[in-house]
Amino acid sequence: QKEVEQDPGPLSVPEGAIVSLNCTYSNSAFQYFMWYRQYSRKGPELLMYTYSSGNKEDGRFTAQVDKSSKYISLFIRDSQPSDSATYLCAIDTGRRALTFGSGTRLQVQP
Amino acid sequence: DVKVTQSSRYLVKRTGEKVFLECVQDMDHENMFWYRQDPGLGLRLIYFSYDVKMKEKGDIPEGYSVSREKKERFSLILESASTNQTSMYLCASSFVEGAQPQHFGDGTRLSIL
Numbered sequence A: 001q002k003e004v005e006q007d008p009g010p011l012s013v014p015e016g017a018i019v020s021l022n023c024t025y026s027n028s029a030f031q032y033f034m035w036y037r038q039y040s041r042k043g044p045e046l047l048m049y050t051y052s053s054g055n056k057e058d059g060r061f062t063a064q065v066d067k068s069s070k071y072i073s074l075f076i077r078d079s080q081p082s083d084s085a086t087y088l089c090a091i092d093t094g095r096r097a098l099t100f101g102s103g104t105r106l107q108v109q110p
Numbered sequence B: 001d002v003k004v005t006q007s008s009r010y011l012v013k014r015t016g017e018k019v020f021l022e023c024v025q026d027m028d029h030e031n032m033f034w035y036r037q038d039p040g041l042g043l044r045l046i047y048f049s050y051d052v053k054m055k056e057k058g059d060i061p062e063g064y065s066v067s068r069e070k071k072e073r074f075s076l077i078l079e080s081a082s083t084n085q086t087s088m089y090l091c092a093s094s095f096v097e098g099a100q101p102q103h104f105g106d107g108t109r110l111s112i113l
Helices: none
Strands: A004-006 A010-014 A018-025 A032-038 A045-051 A056-057 A061-068 A071-076 A084-093 A105-109 B004-006 B010-015 B019-025 B031-038 B042-051 B055-056 B066-071 B071-080 B087-094 B109-110
Touching: A004 A084, A010 A018, A018 A084, A018 A105, A018 B004, A045 A056, A045 B109, A056 B019, A056 B031, A071 A084, A084 B019, B004 B087, B010 B019, B019 B087, B019 B109, B031 B066, B042 B066, B042 B071, B055 B066, B071 B087
Parallel strands: A010 A105, B010 B109
Antiparallel strands: A004 A018, A018 A071, A032 A045, A032 A084, A056 A061, A061 A071, A084 A105, B004 B019, B019 B071, B031 B042, B031 B087, B042 B055, B066 B071, B087 B109
């Protein structure tokens, strides 16, 4: 079983929709979770960083960790065409490098 | 803001050539990483370094080597380029303490003909 799994999409939504992006992970001991956004022809940029379980909110973005289900989510409210990108979850699995999901491509239609 | 700079955005090389990809970071980070990114496969770790002259193999090190002579610079070397090494290469850096987020460069799209 992969340590981190992510639905590759693509996901297409109309402007203004609520978007839910998800990852599952294999080990309940993992504690640090991140979301990156990657625009086309650019490197990933850090969007959200959460520790342990619960929610973290930043503007239109909410990161949620459910440790009992080993499930992490990123919600985008009032989605905009500028949110069109690939979103990658990343988890600190105990080695120095992060372990990344394969990324979900999101398209927000105007 | 952290800046990770990769020397080339696009590179075209021939099979059998020795290829150097360079990365520089300006935040005094101890850790530096090289990934390749392919459609459907996500980011795969090639090598990382946690100090000058120190390196560790990642998940797919075969056909690659690295060099870290200075703290701010991390080089990826394709010893004898092959067509299956055509990919997007991403460099990243982070602090060493705890679980630190990584900061990425904009990538080098490498084509091996």
